Amino acid sequence: MHRHIETLQQLSSKTERLIIGLMSGTSLDGLDVALCKIHGDGLQSKVELLEFTTVEYDDTYRRLIRDIFSKRDVDLQQVCLLNPWIGTLHGEMILECLKNWQCQPEDIDLIASHGQTIFHAPQSLHGVADMPNATLQIGDGDHLAVKTGIITISDFRQKHIAAGGEGAPLAVYGDFLVFADRTENRVMLNMGGIANFTFLPASLDAQAVFSTDVGTGNTLMDAYVQKYFAPKTYDADAAIARAGQVNQALLSALKAHDFFVQGFPKTTGPELFNLDYLARAQTASQTQQLSHEDVMATLNRFSADMIVDALNRCAGALGEYHLYGSGGGVHNPLLMDNIRSQLPQVSVHSTNDLGINPDAKEAVLFALLANECVAGGKAQFGNAREGIPSVTMGKISFPD
Ligand SMILES: Nc1ncnc2c1ncn2[C@@H]1O[C@H](COP(=O)(O)OP(=O)(O)OP(=O)(O)O)[C@@H](O)[C@H]1O
Ligand SMILES: CC(=O)N[C@H]1[C@@H]2OC[C@@H](O2)[C@@H](O)[C@@H]1O[C@H](C)C(=O)O
Incomplete structure (x- = not known):
């Protein structure tokens, strides 16, 4: 041998x-x-x-x-x-x-x-x-x-x-092995460049586990900051987004893509969600003149809304659940506030509470x-x- x-x-x-x-x-x-x-x-x-x-x-x-x-x-x-x-x-x-x-x-x-x-x-x-x-x-x-x-x-x-x-997503396998728990349904939400989640039923039934990408986490915000706020590479503590206002026309245009209509599971990446995607949405909504801060506020809300939308569309299968966040997005306070405020019935934690550093x-x-x-x-x-x-x-x- x-x-x-x-x-x-x-x-x-x-x-x-x-x-x-x-x-x-x-x-x-x-x-x-x-x-x-x-x-x-x-x-x-x-x-x-x-x-x-x-x-x-x-x-x-x-x-x-x-x-x-x-x-x-x-x-x-x-x-x-x-x-x-x-x-x-x-x-x-x-x-x-x-x-x-x-x-x-x-x-x-x-x-x-x-x-x-x-x-x-x-x-x-x-x-x-x-x-x-x-x-x-x-x-x-x-x-x-x-x-x-x-x-x-x-x-x-x-x-x-x-x-x-x-x-992808592959996180589901490890999530199931170490985070599935008999005492509660869990949603493990990772917010890196792209956001995805794993649903872990308290039944521990492998057949009922599911996982999907949901849209952007930080990728659009990062790309925008790198273009207009270099040498910054990301919107630390959402300082830029907090200085702006969400623009509803741009937000609606960002959401108007077939990806969000497709069923689950699905995966994506910056091949779709990139600055061209944003430019097309700005053209469609005639918001090319928005301030950079307003664009950032809108992109932040876009990520939060599509995460919440995906969770709500799966609500029937998820039942009552606890949400555990991970990935760099947990450090973005505005993104987390935007998610929390739209899911008042869900207790939101980070994987720190389960003994694993979210990063x-x-x-x-x-x-x-x-x-x-x-x-x-x-x-x-x-x-x-x-x-x-x-x-x-x-x-x-x-x-x-
Ligand atoms: N303090 C902070 N404030 C705001 N955003 C932050 C902060 N810290 C990290 N981030 C965000 O988290 C990102 C990094 O996240 P992470 O390392 O999870 O991504 P990744 O693993 O590369 O992505 P993916 O899993 O999608 O491939 C940064 O680019 C930034 O947008
Ligand atoms: C192809 C690829 O690298 N996809 C990543 C990316 O980053 C987040 C999301 O998109 C996810 O689907 C995946 O990574 C994690 C680790 C996964 O496979 O679960």
Whole structure:
């Protein structure tokens, strides 16, 4: 037997595994690195978040990714170069984190790497007849494995598509394993670039779990700030949006898109929600002259309204529920106020109340997917008809 297969076999029979979960999201703010101790697997999984940090990306990284991210016409050579470059860079970032945490690479069982999404194209978005759902993450796992010497599991989204899904949201799997609770129905709402939620029924019935993207989280607000308020990259504490007024005509135009009429589950990305989308809505509503503050106030409300609208449209299935927020959007006080005020009957928390830092949640969830890849496979996760196929995700890279 190859020694790496033997290592995997040993790993799969351990009672606890040390796994580094990585998430590099659509906001391009940095690489989220979560050192997790995961006990058990499947519905018995228990996670302890030992360390967490976001390694900020520098301007070069942001510029190189922005040049190709969610764009249809790009320099293919550049995409090819960035694939190993990002893998190696993420490996170096991990080594730096391990040094800061006084850990050795040999102490770590696995890396779970999401990679960098550069294009997300479900059928509903690309609309090309006879072509499948598709999504592309770069930052190849082999480069992480070789750079760090740690077995790396990566590229989680392809199996989901192969099994009939859209390649997202994947958070639902880890949400179900660690946050489902017999005492209450839960909605786990993540507000990164894009907002999505997972519904976890108190019945713990995997068939009743569901998950969907709902629209924008921060992506439009971030893009607008980066264009008109550079060098700011986001609207810290909603200072800009708070200085403006919501414009109802623009708000209605922003909401007038087929994406919001489509049933659930569905996924999306900045391929749809970008500054061109805003420009079209401004033209349609004749609001090109609005102040930047008013535009920001409207974009903030747009995100909140579409999150609330999606939750309300699913209300029959959700029953009474508690909502747990995560992702950078929980730090946007106006966004949170706009959500809270429209859901007076719902108790709104952050995942902090469940012991997981809301900024770390997605990275933790990828660590759980890697844990399932090597040790799980026993739990029925969900309902393929609802876009949650019960499959093992991730590709395994050995360090040599
Ligand atoms: N103090 C704050 N005030 C307002 N917004 C904030 C604050 N802190 C973070 N954010 C928002 O959160 C964003 C980052 O969120 P997060 O890291 O969850 O995104 P991501 O993981 O890249 O996205 P996705 O999960 O959609 O791919 C920032 O770009 C910013 O818009
Ligand atoms: C293709 C892609 O990277 N999608 C992300 C993005 O960011 C939020 C939302 O859109 C979600 O569908 C997904 O990430 C999370 C981690 C998920 O798959 O659950």
